[in-house]
Amino acid sequence: MGLDDLYQALILDHYKNRRHHGELDEPTVAVDENNPMCGDEIHLEIRLEDGRLVGIAHRGQGCSISQASASMMSDLVAGMSTDDALELVDHFRRVMRGDEAPDEDRLGDAIALEGVAKYPARVKCALLSWMALRDAIGRAGAGGALTAAEATRGEG
Amino acid sequence: MSVAAPLDVAALRADFPILDRRDGDRPLVYLDSAASSQKPLAVLDAMDAYYRETHANVHRGVYELAAEATRRYEAGRTSVARLVNAPERGVVFTKNVSEAVNLVAWAWGVRTLRPGDEVLVSIMEHHSNIVPWQIVAEITGATVRFCPIAGEGELDLEAFHSLLGERTRMVAVVHVSNTLGTINPVRELAAAAHEAGALVLVDAAQAVPHMPVDFEEVGCDFLGFTGHKMLGPTGVGVLAARPETLEAMGPFLGGGEMISDVTTEGSSWASVPHKFEAGTPPIAEVVGLGAAAEYLMGVGMERVRAHEVALTGYALGALSQVHGVRTFGPSDPVRRGCPVSFTLEGVHPHDVAQFLDQQGVCVRAGHHCTKPLMRALGVQATARASTYLYNSEADIDALVQGLHGAARYFG
Numbered sequence: 001m002g003l004d005d006l007y008q009a010l011i012l013d014h015y016k017n018r019r020h021h022g023e024l025d026e027p028t029v030a031v032d033e034n035n036p037m038c039g040d041e042i043h044l045e046i047r048l049e050d051g052r053l054v055g056i057a058h059r060g061q062g063c064s065i066s067q068a069s070a071s072m073m074s075d076l077v078a079g080m081s082t083d084d085a086l087e088l089v090d091h092f093r094r095v096m097r098g099d100e101a102p103d104e105d106r107l108g109d110a111i112a113l114e115g116v117a118k119y120p121a122r123v124k125c126a127l128l129s130w131m132a133l134r135d136a137i138g139r140a141g142a143g144g145a146l147t148a149a150e151a152t153r154g155e156g
Numbered sequence: 157m158s159v160a161a162p163l164d165v166a167a168l169r170a171d172f173p174i175l176d177r178r179d180g181d182r183p184l185v186y187l188d189s190a191a192s193s194q195k196p197l198a199v200l201d202a203m204d205a206y207y208r209e210t211h212a213n214v215h216r217g218v219y220e221l222a223a224e225a226t227r228r229y230e231a232g233r234t235s236v237a238r239l240v241n242a243p244e245r246g247v248v249f250t251k252n253v254s255e256a257v258n259l260v261a262w263a264w265g266v267r268t269l270r271p272g273d274e275v276l277v278s279i280m281e282h283h284s285n286i287v288p289w290q291i292v293a294e295i296t297g298a299t300v301r302f303c304p305i306a307g308e309g310e311l312d313l314e315a316f317h318s319l320l321g322e323r324t325r326m327v328a329v330v331h332v333s334n335t336l337g338t339i340n341p342v343r344e345l346a347a348a349a350h351e352a353g354a355l356v357l358v359d360a361a362q363a364v365p366h367m368p369v370d371f372e373e374v375g376c377d378f379l380g381f382t383g384h385k386m387l388g389p390t391g392v393g394v395l396a397a398r399p400e401t402l403e404a405m406g407p408f409l410g411g412g413e414m415i416s417d418v419t420t421e422g423s424s425w426a427s428v429p430h431k432f433e434a435g436t437p438p439i440a441e442v443v444g445l446g447a448a449a450e451y452l453m454g455v456g457m458e459r460v461r462a463h464e465v466a467l468t469g470y471a472l473g474a475l476s477q478v479h480g481v482r483t484f485g486p487s488d489p490v491r492r493g494c495p496v497s498f499t500l501e502g503v504h505p506h507d508v509a510q511f512l513d514q515q516g517v518c519v520r521a522g523h524h525c526t527k528p529l530m531r532a533l534g535v536q537a538t539a540r541a542s543t544y545l546y547n548s549e550a551d552i553d554a555l556v557q558g559l560h561g562a563a564r565y566f567g
Contacts (some may be wrong), residue, residue, distance in 0.1 A: 003514045003565075023273075038506060038523070039522055039527070039537050062506075063507050063510075064507050064566070065506070067504075102314075122506070122510070125506065
């Protein structure tokens with residue numbers, strides 16, 4: 001497993017040119033997530049209309065994996081229904097845990113994160129923004145809120 | 157061999173089997189000893205022999221095997237006491253430094269602190285010397301105050317003396333910062349704290365493994381350090397104190413071994429240090445830690461320190477030549493320990509560490525369990541290279557080469 005399998009060109013591209021980077025004018029929900037192990041931080045804002053993610057923006061500090069993942073995730077779910085977005089989050093989480101083969105059609109650019117699953121210390125970096133999205137949708141009352149058991153089990 | 161003779165690192169490395177590890181054709185360049193050190197054969201063999209030849213529970217059995225296990229366990233205490241010049245009856249084995257600080261915070265702090273009392277720590281403390289005090293402050297109504305840093309990451313002594321007052325009941329301060337490398341003037345701080353009527357706890361986790369530390373000379377009330385950072389095993393740490401201090405304190409954890417008598421009405425406590433060692437202790441680990449202390453005394457702590465001053469100086473010089481590298485902490489290696497935190501412009505520390513790993517170079521990246529310090533420094537994370545007696549300039553060269561590669565890769 002070489003470094004280029006982890007840091008694919010797409011990842012470095014998203015890291016250097018983050019999509020949906022910044023803030024929304026009128027977010028429905030804003031959440032802050034951090035990875036207590038390494039200190040990566042993300043601030044995620046979403047705007048919901050009729051059960052759809054009509055706006056999404058993120059900013060934060062972290063490694064190339066966490067920042068590129070936030071960029072890819074935002075690109076993917078923009079315009080999606082919250083139900084579809086939550087299903088996609090679930091799929092991505094299972095891929096990162098090695099429990100499921102990645103579906104390239106669904107993951108788009110995020111397929112480039114496939115290699116992260118082989119680096120257990122970095123899985124949390126990749127999952128950070130996706131968990132933030134699930135939390136944000138949950139708080140908006142659109143389902144998907146973490147149960148207490150899920151929240152304490154941790155991710156990755 | 158004279159005290160001044162430099163370490164023969166090549167010969168010494170042969171004592172550490174893990175340093176022969178190869179990943180493919182890459183040798184291991186281990187620069188994370190501030191997180192945990194590697195172990196010499198002397199430690200591995202002592203623990204192996206203990207389990208093969210003499211294991212039984214300690215302080216209990218009447219049979220010879222148990223007596224021998226007890227002798228080996230207590231011999232570990234003797235070695236550790238000698239290494240730091242602490243009274244043997246004042247050496248309490250804990251799980252780690254976190255537990256050593258918790259022991260003081262609970263056994264002394266909860267019973268003593270009152271609303272309005274203050275615990276003075278520094279902003280450069282490891283979380284292990286902050287969080288126990290915050291928990292105890294919440295219970296007692298006491299306040300935790302933080303002394304800031306100044307200059308190149310030294311403790312702001314002016315601020316320290318103005319924060320120290322009649323409300324201060326405890327000064328809890330790190331000897332050598334695990335993030336900045338700064339060596340704090342603990343002797344001076346302890347004297348000032350005592351003058352003000354406060355007790356003093358020194359977190360010596362990054363000091364005891366790397367330089368001569370004399371408990372009596374430091375003059376603190378409590379000295380905490382941990383086995384796995386000083387060539388010993390994980391699972392055992394030390395709280396050193398004067399026996400009288402420990403005797404005056406109530407117990408921390410209750411259970412087996414720490415009692416004098418137990419009745420349905422109540423219990424009385426064993427004499428120190430056993431009062432603070434509830435339950436079956438980590439016997440093999442103490443045996444291993446004793447072997448580590450003997451190994452370090454055999455090498456000589458003055459020589460370990462001289463080697464690391466030279467190597468840290470070399471590292472700071474080499475890193476300053478890498479474009480985009482910023483190092484933290486004192487620039488004079490004589491005024492600092494060997495953890496060197498740094499950032500590489502434009503590359504996140506995690507990515508730096510991941511790239512270096514590909515070159516076989518192990519460094520830590522993150523907040524190093526010093527989040528208040530990170531906020532004070534205005535950085536979210538740093539990479540950190542930390543050396544020990546088995547590292548050489550070749551390890552630093554590999555680090556520097558790796559950083560050039562990382563700058564190109566992510567640039």
